[in-house]
Amino acid sequence: MDYTPQDLDRKWQQRWTDSGAFEVSEDYSKPKFYCLEMFAYPSGHAHMGHVRNYSIGDALARMKRMQGFNVLHPFGWDAFGLPAENAAIKHGIHPEDSTRGNISHMKGQLQRMGISYAWHRELATCDAEYYKWNQWLFIRMFERGLAYRKRSSVNWCPSCTTVLANEQVVDGGCWRCHSMVETRDLEQWFFRITEYADELLQAIDGLKAWPDKVLTMQRNWIGRSEGARVRFALDGDATTQIEVFTTRIDTIFGSTFVLLAPEHPLVSSFANRAADPAGFRQQAQAFRLQDKAARMSGEIEKQGFDTGQRAINPFTGQAVPIWVANFVLGDYGTGAVMAVPAHDQRDFEFARKFGLPIRVVVTPDGKPVASEGLTEAADAYGMLVESGEFSGEPSAEAQARMIAVAKASGFGEGTVQFRLKDWGISRQRYWGTPIPFIHCPKDGLVPVPDDQLPVELPRITEFTGRGDSPLSHVPEFVNTTCPKCGGAARRETDTMDTFVDSSWYFYRFADPRNAQQAFNPEAVKYWLPVDFYVGGVEHAILHLIYSRFFARVFRDLGMVDHAEPFTHLLTQGMVLKDGAVMSKSKGNVVDPDDMMAKYGADALRIYVMFVAPPEKEIEWSDAGIEGSWRFLARVWRLVDHWCDGITGTPQGGFEGISPEGRRLRRKTHDTIRRVTVDIEERQQLNTAISAMMELVNEIYAFSDATATGAPGRRAEGTIVPAEGPEVVAVVGEALSALVRMLAPFAPHTAEELWERLAGRDGLTTASWPVFDADVARADEVVVPVQVNGKVRGRLTVPVDITDADLEALALADAAVLPHLAGKTVKKVVVARGRLVSVVVG
RNA sequence: GCGGAAGUGGCGGAAUUGGCAGACGCGCUAGCCUCAGGAGCUAGUUCCCGCAAGGGAAUGAAGGUUCGAGUCCUUUCUUCCGCACCA
Numbered sequence: 001m002d003y004t005p006q007d008l009d010r011k012w013q014q015r016w017t018d019s020g021a022f023e024v025s026e027d028y029s030k031p032k033f034y035c036l037e038m039f040a041y042p043s044g045h046a047h048m049g050h051v052r053n054y055s056i057g058d059a060l061a062r063m064k065r066m067q068g069f070n071v072l073h074p075f076g077w078d079a080f081g082l083p084a085e086n087a088a089i090k091h092g093i094h095p096e097d098s099t100r101g102n103i104s105h106m107k108g109q110l111q112r113m114g115i116s117y118a119w120h121r122e123l124a125t126c127d128a129e130y131y132k133w134n135q136w137l138f139i140r141m142f143e144r145g146l147a148y149r150k151r152s153s154v155n156w157c158p159s160c161t162t163v164l165a166n167e168q169v170v171d172g173g174c175w176r177c178h179s180m181v182e183t184r185d186l187e188q189w190f191f192r193i194t195e196y197a198d199e200l201l202q203a204i205d206g207l208k209a210w211p212d213k214v215l216t217m218q219r220n221w222i223g224r225s226e227g228a229r230v231r232f233a234l235d236g237d238a239t240t241q242i243e244v245f246t247t248r249i250d251t252i253f254g255s256t257f258v259l260l261a262p263e264h265p266l267v268s269s270f271a272n273r274a275a276d277p278a279g280f281r282q283q284a285q286a287f288r289l290q291d292k293a294a295r296m297s298g299e300i301e302k303q304g305f306d307t308g309q310r311a312i313n314p315f316t317g318q319a320v321p322i323w324v325a326n327f328v329l330g331d332y333g334t335g336a337v338m339a340v341p342a343h344d345q346r347d348f349e350f351a352r353k354f355g356l357p358i359r360v361v362v363t364p365d366g367k368p369v370a371s372e373g374l375t376e377a378a379d380a381y382g383m384l385v386e387s388g389e390f391s392g393e394p395s396a397e398a399q400a401r402m403i404a405v406a407k408a409s410g411f412g413e414g415t416v417q418f419r420l421k422d423w424g425i426s427r428q429r430y431w432g433t434p435i436p437f438i439h440c441p442k443d444g445l446v447p448v449p450d451d452q453l454p455v456e457l458p459r460i461t462e463f464t465g466r467g468d469s470p471l472s473h474v475p476e477f478v479n480t481t482c483p484k485c486g487g488a489a490r491r492e493t494d495t496m497d498t499f500v501d502s503s504w505y506f507y508r509f510a511d512p513r514n515a516q517q518a519f520n521p522e523a524v525k526y527w528l529p530v531d532f533y534v535g536g537v538e539h540a541i542l543h544l545i546y547s548r549f550f551a552r553v554f555r556d557l558g559m560v561d562h563a564e565p566f567t568h569l570l571t572q573g574m575v576l577k578d579g580a581v582m583s584k585s586k587g588n589v590v591d592p593d594d595m596m597a598k599y600g601a602d603a604l605r606i607y608v609m610f611v612a613p614p615e616k617e618i619e620w621s622d623a624g625i626e627g628s629w630r631f632l633a634r635v636w637r638l639v640d641h642w643c644d645g646i647t648g649t650p651q652g653g654f655e656g657i658s659p660e661g662r663r664l665r666r667k668t669h670d671t672i673r674r675v676t677v678d679i680e681e682r683q684q685l686n687t688a689i690s691a692m693m694e695l696v697n698e699i700y701a702f703s704d705a706t707a708t709g710a711p712g713r714r715a716e717g718t719i720v721p722a723e724g725p726e727v728v729a730v731v732g733e734a735l736s737a738l739v740r741m742l743a744p745f746a747p748h749t750a751e752e753l754w755e756r757l758a759g760r761d762g763l764t765t766a767s768w769p770v771f772d773a774d775v776a777r778a779d780e781v782v783v784p785v786q787v788n789g790k791v792r793g794r795l796t797v798p799v800d801i802t803d804a805d806l807e808a809l810a811l812a813d814a815a816v817l818p819h820l821a822g823k824t825v826k827k828v829v830v831a832r833g834r835l836v837s838v839v840v841g
Numbered sequence: 842g843c844g845g846a847a848g849u850g851g852c853g854g855a856a857u858u859g860g861c862a863g864a865c866g867c868g869c870u871a872g873c874c875u876c877a878g879g880a881g882c883u884a885g886u887u888c889c890c891g892c893a894a895g896g897g898a899a900u901g902a903a904g905g906u907u908c909g910a911g912u913c914c915u916u917u918c919u920u921c922c923g924c925a926c927c928a
Binding site for chain 1 (some may be wrong): 842880892922925
């Protein structure tokens with residue numbers, strides 16, 4: 001090879017850039033394909049995870065392009081976020097400067113990889129021309145009641161000094177720095193994602209091309225439960241009611257006490273009535289703190305105390321004690337539960353610990369059971385007992401009737417409860433989209449008028465990391481006038497969660513430079529939904545649910561005509577080294593730049609795609625990339641030595657072609673089929689590559705069989721060229737297909753070889769090789785012949801043999817299989833469209 | 842605990858609808874070519890017996906269906922991932 005790999009990479013990257021090979025426009029005459037990899041946070045350096053992600057996406061994009069699709073394959077930057085701001089606090093570099101620098105460096109890395117991006121459509125979320133539309137959409141959502149403000153107890157990370165979304169709290173700690181999360185009460189902005197909870201859940205069934213794992217995670221996250229709300233009046237105070245949520249209203253006759261979450265609003269009023277209000281509050285507060293933090297260390301012990309108050313069970317009329325319990329969640333359901341110790345394990349443990357009564361009201365056979373001997377709760381459905389007029393009814397029927405009774409009597413109703421909560425998007429941070437609202441002393445909360453958007457993020461100079469919003473220290477930003485009354489007013493100083501930025505960027509790519517609209521609906525109608533979306537499974541819940549939510553918001557604004565933005569989702573596995581995620585602190589980082597310098601981009605790309613299926617984790621191996629390098633070198637040599645004189649590919653059938661030639665032709669077409677199916681339908685890129693390797697081996701074997709001189713005697717890696725029209729045609733066909741199929745995986749090498757082979761460049765516009773089923777399945781197949789279930793021989797028969805012909809053949813071929821002479825064919829097995837076995841009796 | 846995915850050579854992994862298990866690659870062995878080999882080419886490489894031809898066993902374990910099971914069914918063990926006191 002007279003190039004270094006980098007020379008080769010640079011040569012073709014330059015040509016692609018100069019010709020704008022991957023830039024696209026809306027072309028309604030061509031079928032579109034929108035291939036997207038999750039855009040990147042500009043951390044500074046591309047890592048192997050990026051390499052893998054973009055190599056997979058690029059394989060799809062390039063293949064679809066060759067198949068004649070108009071392919072949109074864009075890239076951008078998720079450029080706002082905490083790390084840049086934290087770096088600013090630590091090192092005094094302005095987030096804008098570090099972010100721009102990082103983007104520039106990483107863009108260079110991606111370009112050196114030769115990913116076929118439409119760079120003209122590049123966007124960064126920190127550009128005002130992008131985040132303007134965050135603000136615009138925010139106001140639209142406000143107008144529709146989908147964005148609202150409320151005072152709420154929020155998760156506060158003391159280290160990042162900011163509010164976290166529920167989704168950003170992992171095991172009681174901050175998702176980013178893992179500090180223990182505290183609670184604080186603040187006025188916050190929320191998106192009413194719960195409005196779409198039911199739809200988001202039901203539509204999951206329609207996501208046929210998403211991984212099951214992701215669908216399950218989303219179902220669990222939304223967490224739909226059907227049940228009932230029932231109001232218990234306070235004993236001695238009918239005006240105060242405690243509403244509980246239950247999925248088992250059929251067990252309500254067994255509810256012997258009521259439990260409140262420590263956060264429940266009634267807890268503080270009960271404290272005032274307690275003998276020792278201070279002690280009461282202290283206990284409740286202890287639970288509240290415990291609730292957020294203590295769960296990290298596994299199970300926490302069930303604790304509680306008696307409020308001294310009693311509630312009236314509306315079904316039994318009995319007064320039951322009200323306790324505060326540490327395991328009752330304040331932010332799920334109503335924050336209060338009716339405890340049924342006989343039929344709920346948690347309540348059972350609590351009752352046993354504190355000596356509270358247990359009543360069995362559901363049994364398998366409808367016969368009453370005493371509670372004394374119980375060792376655990378029985379949560380199965382059954383027949384009701386000891387339940388007044390409902391005794392003897394099966395659980396399911398009783399549930400329906402009890403809900404009806406509760407509703408008619410006005411103390412309850414059936415309801416659906418979701419685990420999903422509204423999305424808190426306020427961040428007390430600088431490096432994000434300013435929330436476009438103005439607080440006016442006279443007019444209250446006033447949205448910034450559309451013609452004043454964007455509200456630009458001012459360039460501040462001091463980063464202290466203090467607890468409140470950095471923007472609140474910028475008087476020029478804060479002080480403004482009210483758009484309504486013209487009086488002095490203050491701007492909102494919180495910024496938006498960066499998940500807002502990433503929830504719609506895939507729409508902006510359809511029309512990224514539009515200054516009048518977030519996007520032109522016509523362009524989005526052409527390009528969207530995204531046909532193929534690749535990214536890490538770590539975004540299975542947050543990013544993907546938020547994006548599905550935003551798609552529905554745009555739909556309801558009349559801007560898009562679909563609800564699901566991503567048709568096909570692929571979640572790629574991580575790249576590990578020595579069994580662990582690569583990280584600087586572990587010192588096990590393999591730098592993509594080093595690998596590309598040594599082997600070129602193609603060997604690296606081939607390696608990350610060949611080593612395992614895309615969804616699986618892979619373990620980095622230096623020997624593995626050597627193997628990929630060797631494969632490319634093998635292809636290179638093959639083309640180098642055969643290309644002279646190959647001008648065309650064979651037409652038609654097999655007339656006059658040697659058995660070896662027929663074999664190679666079959667292999668060529670079988671490979672086209674396998675590679676096409678593996679990429680397109682299965683995204684099994686590893687087997688697509690191995691199929692091409694097989695073809696390469698086959699071409700080498702063909703040269704052995706047809707070469708002049710002794711087979712297998714080739715010095716210095718040369719291949720003795722065979723001669724004759726057959727070789728030219730058969731090998732020409734094989735190499736032509738091979739090089740084109742190589743393009744999605746090793747585009748630089750493929751381009752170069754295509755130029756040598758076909759005498760022209762422009763592989764990016766070359767067509768995908770056409771599979772010829774007649775060729776692939778031509779001639780014959782070898783089938784096992786079984787006698788009494790044992791394979792006793794093999795017959796080579798034409799693929800399309802009929803049963804009758806086969807029977808005759810089995811008998812006639814006694815010379816080959818003498819022990820079958822005189823036997824009859826009992827069964828012919830055909831599978832996958834071909835004959836696979838003959839059973840002889 | 843609930844849910845999801847998966848258990849195949851020394852290693853990564855193939856096996857598309859139930860049809861020659863171990864493709865392809867790594868590693869290893871031998872040969873060729875070489876001053877040399879960390880290049881290239883050829884051959885071999887699941888395990889056991891055998892010089893070989895050949896024979897036997899084998900896809901976590903145990904059963905079952907089938908002419909035929911890595912694949913389907915039942916039971917069971919293990920690992921990874923997600924959620925986790927959600928009433």
